[in-house]
Amino acid sequence: MHNYLDELEAKSIYIIREAYNKLNPLGMMWSIGKDSTALLWMVRKAFYGRVPFPVALLDTEQEMDEVYAFRDRLIKEWDLDCINQMCPPEEDMDQTLPPNTRAAMRKTEGLKLLLQEHKFKGIFGGIRRDEQGLRAKERVFSPRSIDGSWDFKDQPPEFWDQYKTEFPEGAHLRVHPILHWTEKDIWRYHQREGIPFCDLYLAHENDKGEMVRYRSLGEKNLTFPVPSKASSIEEIIQELETTNTSEREGRSMDKETEDSFEKLRARGYM
Amino acid sequence: MTEITEVNHNQFRVVIVGHVDHGKSTLIGRLLYDTKSLPDGKYEELVQICKSRGTDALEWSFVLDAFQAERDQAITIDTTQIWFSTQERDYVIIDAPGHREFLKNMVSGAAAADAAILVVDATEGVREQTKRHAYLLSLLGLRQVGVVINKMDMVGHSSETYAKVSKEVDDYLQSIGLSANYIVPISAREGDMISSRGDAMPWYKGKTLVDVLDAFEYDSPPLSRALRFPIQDVYRFGEERILVGRVESGSLSKGDKILFSPTNEEAVITNIKTWPTDSSKVTAGAGEVTGITLDERIFVERGHIGSHTTNPPMLSNVFRANIFWLAAKPLKVGNTYKVRYATVEATVTVQSIDLVIDTDDLGQNEKAGEVGKNAVAEVTFRSQDMLPIDPYTDNQKTGRLVIYEDYDIAGGGAINMEGYPDQRLTSQPKSENIYMVDTLVSDETRIELKGHAGGIFWFTGLSGAGKSTLLKLCYMELLATKGTVTLFGRPARDIGRDGVAMVRRRVGIVHQDCQFLDHLPLLENVALPLTVSGQSTEAHMEEMRELLGWVGLASKLRALPPELSGGERQRAALARAVVMSPDVILADEPTGNLDWEMSLRLLTLLVELNRMGKAILVATHDLNLIRQAKSQVAARVLRIKDRRLQLAGADL
Numbered sequence: 001m002h003n004y005l006d007e008l009e010a011k012s013i014y015i016i017r018e019a020y021n022k023l024n025p026l027g028m029m030w031s032i033g034k035d036s037t038a039l040l041w042m043v044r045k046a047f048y049g050r051v052p053f054p055v056a057l058l059d060t061e062q063e064m065d066e067v068y069a070f071r072d073r074l075i076k077e078w079d080l081d082c083i084n085q086m087c088p089p090e091e092d093m094d095q096t097l098p099p100n101t102r103a104a105m106r107k108t109e110g111l112k113l114l115l116q117e118h119k120f121k122g123i124f125g126g127i128r129r130d131e132q133g134l135r136a137k138e139r140v141f142s143p144r145s146i147d148g149s150w151d152f153k154d155q156p157p158e159f160w161d162q163y164k165t166e167f168p169e170g171a172h173l174r175v176h177p178i179l180h181w182t183e184k185d186i187w188r189y190h191q192r193e194g195i196p197f198c199d200l201y202l203a204h205e206n207d208k209g210e211m212v213r214y215r216s217l218g219e220k221n222l223t224f225p226v227p228s229k230a231s232s233i234e235e236i237i238q239e240l241e242t243t244n245t246s247e248r249e250g251r252s253m254d255k256e257t258e259d260s261f262e263k264l265r266a267r268g269y270m
Numbered sequence: 271m272t273e274i275t276e277v278n279h280n281q282f283r284v285v286i287v288g289h290v291d292h293g294k295s296t297l298i299g300r301l302l303y304d305t306k307s308l309p310d311g312k313y314e315e316l317v318q319i320c321k322s323r324g325t326d327a328l329e330w331s332f333v334l335d336a337f338q339a340e341r342d343q344a345i346t347i348d349t350t351q352i353w354f355s356t357q358e359r360d361y362v363i364i365d366a367p368g369h370r371e372f373l374k375n376m377v378s379g380a381a382a383a384d385a386a387i388l389v390v391d392a393t394e395g396v397r398e399q400t401k402r403h404a405y406l407l408s409l410l411g412l413r414q415v416g417v418v419i420n421k422m423d424m425v426g427h428s429s430e431t432y433a434k435v436s437k438e439v440d441d442y443l444q445s446i447g448l449s450a451n452y453i454v455p456i457s458a459r460e461g462d463m464i465s466s467r468g469d470a471m472p473w474y475k476g477k478t479l480v481d482v483l484d485a486f487e488y489d490s491p492p493l494s495r496a497l498r499f500p501i502q503d504v505y506r507f508g509e510e511r512i513l514v515g516r517v518e519s520g521s522l523s524k525g526d527k528i529l530f531s532p533t534n535e536e537a538v539i540t541n542i543k544t545w546p547t548d549s550s551k552v553t554a555g556a557g558e559v560t561g562i563t564l565d566e567r568i569f570v571e572r573g574h575i576g577s578h579t580t581n582p583p584m585l586s587n588v589f590r591a592n593i594f595w596l597a598a599k600p601l602k603v604g605n606t607y608k609v610r611y612a613t614v615e616a617t618v619t620v621q622s623i624d625l626v627i628d629t630d631d632l633g634q635n636e637k638a639g640e641v642g643k644n645a646v647a648e649v650t651f652r653s654q655d656m657l658p659i660d661p662y663t664d665n666q667k668t669g670r671l672v673i674y675e676d677y678d679i680a681g682g683g684a685i686n687m688e689g690y691p692d693q694r695l696t697s698q699p700k701s702e703n704i705y706m707v708d709t710l711v712s713d714e715t716r717i718e719l720k721g722h723a724g725g726i727f728w729f730t731g732l733s734g735a736g737k738s739t740l741l742k743l744c745y746m747e748l749l750a751t752k753g754t755v756t757l758f759g760r761p762a763r764d765i766g767r768d769g770v771a772m773v774r775r776r777v778g779i780v781h782q783d784c785q786f787l788d789h790l791p792l793l794e795n796v797a798l799p800l801t802v803s804g805q806s807t808e809a810h811m812e813e814m815r816e817l818l819g820w821v822g823l824a825s826k827l828r829a830l831p832p833e834l835s836g837g838e839r840q841r842a843a844l845a846r847a848v849v850m851s852p853d854v855i856l857a858d859e860p861t862g863n864l865d866w867e868m869s870l871r872l873l874t875l876l877v878e879l880n881r882m883g884k885a886i887l888v889a890t891h892d893l894n895l896i897r898q899a900k901s902q903v904a905a906r907v908l909r910i911k912d913r914r915l916q917l918a919g920a921d922l
Contacts, residue, residue: 004280006558013559014502014516021503021572046514048507048545048561130353139378143677156678157374157596159381160670162610166677182281 005189008181009042014161015140015177016046016124020053022165023122023173029111030055030082032063032071033217034197036126038186039178041195043124044078054118056083058110060103062219070198077196085114100222101264108268112148115172122173130182131247135265139164140179146170148268183215183247184240191233203231215247224250281353284483285364285380285412287403288389293420297389297458298352298363299330304465305480307354330458356465358484373644374596376406377682385414385486387479388439392425392455395435396442401632408448409594409646409684411666415443416482417450422471423457429473452482491556495519498583498660498668499528499576500612505561512543512561513570518612518667520578521555522562528576530568531583531658534694537564573614575658575668583658583668584692587822588874590624590650593641593683597675600640601649604816609651611671611685614658618651619819621878641681648686650878654822656867661687689881691898693870726880728896729889731910737889740910741856744887745777746770758853775803778847780857784839786831793818793827796846803850814849821845821875837868844875854885861895869895 019026028043028051030036043051057063057071075082087110093102115123122141129136139155141163156164167173178186190197203213212225213236230236288294302308320329352363364379380386386407390400407415417439425431432455443450454463455474462468465480477485497520505512522528526539543561544551554560564570575583595601606619625648626638641647662669662684673681729737742748743755746762755762757773765773786795797807797814807814818824821841831839840860847855857876861869873895880886890896899905 007280010516010557010559017502017514017559045545046559047505048512048543050507155378157378158679159378160672160682162672162679162682164678166674168677 005185005192008178008185009045009189011180012039012042012177013046015163015175016043018163018165019122019124019141019173019175019177020046022163023120023175025118025120026053026122026124027083027114027118027120028053028055028124029126030057030080031126031217032057032067032074032198033126034186034190034201035128035178035181037074037197038181038189038193038195039124039126040074040078040080041193042177051078051080054081054083056085056114058087058107058114059084060087060106060110060219062103062221064200064217064220066198066200067217070196074196083114083118085110088113097263103219103222104264104269105267108148108264111268115148120172122175124175124177126178127176128181128183128186129179135179138176138179140176141165142174142176143167144172144174144268150266150268184237187233187237187240191237200225201236203228203235214250216250218251222251226250280488281360281362282385282483282486282488283362283364283383284486285376285383285386285407286389287376287380287386287407289391289394289397289399289403292389292391292394292397292400293458294389295331296329297387297418297420297456297464300458300461300464301363301479302352302354303330304461305354305356356480356484361483373406373594376403377410377594377596380407380412381410381682383412384489385416385483386412387483388415388417388450389420390417390435390439392419392421392431392435396438400439401442404443404448405446405632405646406594408446409592411662411670411684413448414486415448415450416479416486417443417453418456418458418479419453420456420458422455422462423460427455427457427462427470429455429471432471432474451486452477454479454482492519492665492667493521493556495556495665496581497522497528497576497578498612498665499562500614500668501530501570501572501574501576502613503572504570510563511567512563513576514559514561515576515613516559517554517556519556519665521553522560522576523554524552527579528562528564529579529582530570530574530576531694532585532656533569533574535568535570536579537566537568539563540565575612575614582694583660583665584687584690585656585694586659586687586690586692586874587654587656587871588621588650588652588690588878589657589659590648590686590688590690591671591683592646592648592686593673593681594646595641595643595673595681597678597680598643599675599680600642601647601673601681602640604812604819606819607680608674609671610674612668616653616655616657618653619816619824621650621652621820622882624648624650649683652820652822654824656693659685659687661685689877691870691874691877691901693867693874726876726886726899726905727888728899728905728907729887729910730891730893730896730907736910737891738858741779741858741887741889744854744856745779746773775850776853778850778852778855780840780843780847780855780860784831784843786839786842788831791828791830792823792834792842795831796842796849799846799850817845817849818842822871836863837865837871840864840868840872841875844872848879848884852884854887855879857886857888857890859890860888861890861892866894870898873899 030040040051040055074080087106090103090106093105097105127135127138129138139158141158142150143156143164144150158164164173198217200214200217203211206212206225210227211229213228213230214223214225217223228239230239286294286298303313354361354363364383388400388404390396419432419435422432436453439453440450454476455471456463456479458464460468462470463474463478465478467478498518499522500515500518501513502515505514522539524539524542527536528539529536539562541563542551542554543563577583601620603620603623606617609616609618623638623641626635626641627646641649660669669685671683671685672679729740731737739748744757746765749762757765758776793814794807796818800807800810815824818827821844823838823842826834826838834842861872864872869892876886876888877899896907
């Protein structure tokens, strides 16, 4: 083992292979962002260049054009079986939710459709503990009931790399192989491995002539860039060494009410 | 690829434990402040909160409350992770709030911790939760433990108090096999000895808490240990078959001969597979996930463990474990569970609960029939299949297991093989010289079974020497023509025909030929002694199942004797011999028709019966079996020679 990135990677690949052995059919949520693309890279390492299950984009048709272009490029280059799962319209969402949270709920409903159609027993997600307090509570193999809800108040124990792999008919497991990574780790890994990523993460001029970049990629109506001059991975990492703001700073739905994110997660959000 | 200059910048995981109100939250709040890890504006907010509550003194635990409220929207039911940095590295504090679900959450969080800080109040010293938490740390295998003696400001910063409480903590930790790497006197409230030394305790020359944290080391993968490569999966891509898994200990290299357990198959590594392809990769060490190809197409699957041909894991179908139990439903004798360790999965039956330890007061109970929630116990498990096993003391990665109940993990623990033999099918042991000491025992030797209750005796001797005859004397199938046989304190001659039934109830017999009734299913054959003595099989159904599970025949209850293998018949005979709960078990050439592996399985059962307090007499000519037995239990070997019973020497 050379350095800590190898350790993080080894742990992730072990989890990926556990899920592949235990859960069938298996799928993966691929948001096209830096995290799930790094995860996809590790999937290819785990299976010697192959991606032996479908990857799915929960499509609200609100992703940025650059994101769609990047998706199409990787599908071709990496020979991906990509499911483009259309999400139900916003009018169908629970109207009591704040507007942006409601918009984010579309993904949750899209995910439900995806699970119904493909009957996945396990689905990989590229979330990390350091992103948000509630995600810090996640397990690696995290059970979801039939309606997709998450009982974060009573989670099964998980330790010594032994996971929950059995569950009642109709439920499924969310598998989180990069839960133990941080934002900085992901970028250092991108840098070391030369993993492709969407240009929107690098500083570019917005229509007001300011230099901005996206720290986190989401739908255009919900995600906003942050001021930044970082135009390379090295500079992104430098920037992260000093920043005091949160990664999901540019995600509007997290902040609408104190418990927006909790509501989203409990109802099955990633 | 860009070269990374930085070598190690991983997060270091610390769990903080201690008795309620000994100052965990205050300590964490202070630590965050002192290491400048608080979010902007949080300190000012804290000052404001304290003022509004009418106190000038800062209540550092509010920092944690506020911090958590922000991060977690006040849900503090689960393990929470708090990040901070020193100049050395980044830390994650795993905070498991004191809660009734404490154990479950602490285990999930702390099992992965690199080190622990135990907080002890200088005014109170060691309390029950101090003990309980420390005990769990030791069970979880944490070896780096720092102790802070908190609230030194409340005891006038007294070095005597520090010395007294330090000794108390250290004594306790040592009694459970832990030792404190550092014991730091602190005042979390005043900030003494957290990151700066302060002026109050000039007599203390050791490290501050932050220095202690920075001095802890990352757990380094056990590279120098024997190789363990548990197979996680087998991938078939085109022509190639790749065995993937994580090297748990030691290392493997291209060209190494690998022995797979429990199958005992061997093959040589032809390649170490990587993607993107890296032909310079010829070795994989502990902690690495890897894939190998072999020179021969031997049968290998998930759960098999690769090792080198020297120092392989033990093979056994019975093992003991020191466990902690997390589920609401208690663990009980006779229950069947799924256990996993490394990639091995096995269905096991709880054969016995040997000891239950109360984690509150560390009281020990040898008679407990079950292991309740949050209890700690020593348990013996039996599996139907032969398993590759490492004791935890030999291998901390493969030697710890988790126990599943229904869908979830219900417990975990460390494997302990003390007293159990390795059942690996090896080439027959070399024959050794046999020494006889023929002066110790005369022909007046009386076999006073009562006097030797709990002993295990081996009768050996040439064919026709009288081994079977001697056993027959013991269960009164024959009466001695000369001399005296004393059974259960009475001369056999005086017991007479009427007492035979009594004797036979107290003696269980395993015959050379099993003597089953071929038209009756196994269950009824084994229950025959019950039926004969007028008891109904139905009333004892549960015990019967348990018993047959113990001998590994739970799935054969309805099988007819002719359908069983030789080993199965012999184990069934043993079950039948103990069905009446005898005090003494006599076995006449019980392994006569069995191969070595089956013989060892039977031997293990006999040794277990002996541990339960039964006296065992075995007549056998198999000296290898006797040697094997002597390696695991104090046994006396008696040889019949020239019509005399002699005590065989220790060198047998």
